[in-house]
Amino acid sequence: MKSLGSLEQLSEALRRLPGVGPKSALRMTYHLLQHDREGAELIGRAMLSALNMVHNCSLCNTFTENETCELCLNQERERSMLCVVESPSDQLMIEQTMTYKGLYFVLMGRLSPLDGVGPQHIHLEKLVRRATDGQVREVVLATNFNNEGEATAHYISETLKARGLLVSRLARGVPVGGELEYVDPGTIARAMLDRRVT
């Protein structure tokens, strides 16, 4: 059986999705082409459109379609507090607890030397610029409580304390080894209230 150019290219491309191996990629390809061509068109167009429209907020680094995101522009947020999270999902979890009224910085990753993710990959220079704007007084570290998140928090803490900033960490109400995205808001709320200076 000869290979089919376009079909195989699609199957190969789908393997770029996290968690998708060769078998699932092929199954997805067959499914879309035979049973959901409308879905395939939606995905194709949404992908290229998002690439074109979405980039990182100039201040907090989260995804936005504008130069600066709405949360950063919201004048009701306390500009003296900056909460550092790994991802937009983590930020959303914290927002849902209603315990935090400051601003955010989204790393879009975490230190992971074994995977080759160093300080330059988690926008630390941008964070330092942001945290030393003269308005920020306290930086709350809300990275995950697993090994990589703890290492990231430690590294950022040292970097920012060296610049004279007050740095705190969510209290260990969050279970050790836990990832924020899967913790209930009540636990996160308690951890926010119990945050401690590092």
Added chain:
Amino acid sequence: MKSLGSLEQLSEALRRLPGVGPKSALRMTYHLLQHDREGAELIGRAMLSALNMVHNCSLCNTFTENETCELCLNQERERSMLCVVESPSDQLMIEQTMTYKGLYFVLMGRLSPLDGVGPQHIHLEKLVRRATDGQVREVVLATNFNNEGEATAHYISETLKARGLLVSRLARGVPVGGELEYVDPGTIARAMLDRRVT
């Protein structure tokens, strides 16, 4: 936090992929937009290109970029035998056993009344036209050996025998409940040799 149009649209679209729920769709979206924009562009372009190029073979119903696929056009294949499979993956498995020299018909599905998949969804009219071309003498049913595959084989067998065709079924060398894609080629080869008239 306000919703982001393009990002949310992409996340929604990715849920059209089989096996992808809201959490994975969001994780895929974040990953592509932050860490693999090249991959995102590959997927978007491959998706739209495949939609444009790939359709079903006029004879065997498998995916092809031409009117008729290369296997159907291959004059070295026996034109008196037609093997019916559920998917291109199953066809590929049979080809790898080197025990079959005839042609194929790919259903691109299987009967599944509980999921609303009836005879009209698995191209049965096209199969009947194909099998009654005057050249086909034997139809080998190689649908899976689970409940849906067996029901599909039974239905096709009755339909084609009513038109005077010789219909056979792969021998039960394939484990009961097994799916062809996951069976070793040796077992499939034995089942092909032991196929029995139904």
